[in-house]
Amino acid sequence: MSLAKPFNTRPLYQQVADEFISRIVSKTWAPGQAIENEAEIARSLGISLGTVRKAFDILTEHKLLERHQGKGTIVADFEGGKMRSRFSNVFDRSGNRISGEVSVAKVVLATAPPEAADILGVNGRTPVLQFERRRTHLGRLFMTEEVFLRVDASAKTMSQEGLESMATARWTGQDLATHKREKATAEAATAADKRNFKLTGEAAILRLQRVICSYQDRPLELRIARCHLGNDLVYATS
Known part of the structure; x- marks a missing residue:
């Protein structure tokens, strides 16, 4: 060879x-x-x-x-619990890393917004897979994500079912992710946040911008997350 x-x-x-x-x-x-x-x-x-x-x-x-x-x-078993949660900085009170139960919706293949295209390093005319991801823990929604996933040219001929399967599999069918770059900021909860997390009055949420990368530091996936951790979850960078 x-x-x-x-x-x-x-x-x-x-x-x-x-x-x-x-x-x-x-x-x-x-x-x-x-x-x-x-x-x-x-x-x-x-x-x-x-x-x-x-x-x-x-x-x-x-x-x-x-x-x-x-x-x-x-x-390595990439479907095992530890590997599935390795990019999460959310922990429960016992110190366990939490990625949550995941559901995916609104999967489309479309050109990325300029900021997302720039972060992913793709041409502004190159389609990426876009979808929403929701994460729950013990039945409570704690994170919503807007996701932009790099895909190869074969995605253009896929059925909707195939695209949804790719959204669930993420980058595992085309590359292997090894690390992330993450920015965390606090923001006032929007009306959508209040509906999603069942908040009332003045409230704040945690916004996470996470870029999942290959071992060559190639961006594979951009996640814009909005989190309400409640009393049972914490965010830590270590």
Whole structure:
């Protein structure tokens, strides 16, 4: 297998990491699967063991692979509870990270507003998947999100059902997210916030702008969230 592409000036170990990520995205390496050892992979790719180890280090650092004593290297389970909530800074009073029960609505493929297009690094004429996401905890709505998701050209031919499935799967079908950039501000609750969160009188909400990124820092998803955490949830950056 040849990893190098014409005019690709990135270090070889980063190209190898890209190859490994494509295997995870395509589920050639499935969640929970133990993969062959580094020496075997180096021989199969015709590259040095040190290069493979550097690539493994990148994926391990970003929690895409897990190294277990006596079990070897295992692909992370991205559908597990800890992985689903890894981008959330909302915690319950026991210190558990909370992502909530999620529902998705109003899924459309459309050109992004200028600010969203700029944050995602897409052309202003390039369609992105736009939808609303609502998160509940113990039956109480605590977050609404306006979401803009980068998609590839194949999305243009998808049915509405396919688009809704993509909104639920998010970026897992096209890339792997490893980290986020987040800005938090307090704002006065709007009329819509008061309806959604059942607030009365003067009230404030927490606004979060979150950009979910790949390990190469490529923006994959923009979330504009409005939160009312109540007495049972807290926001913390650590």
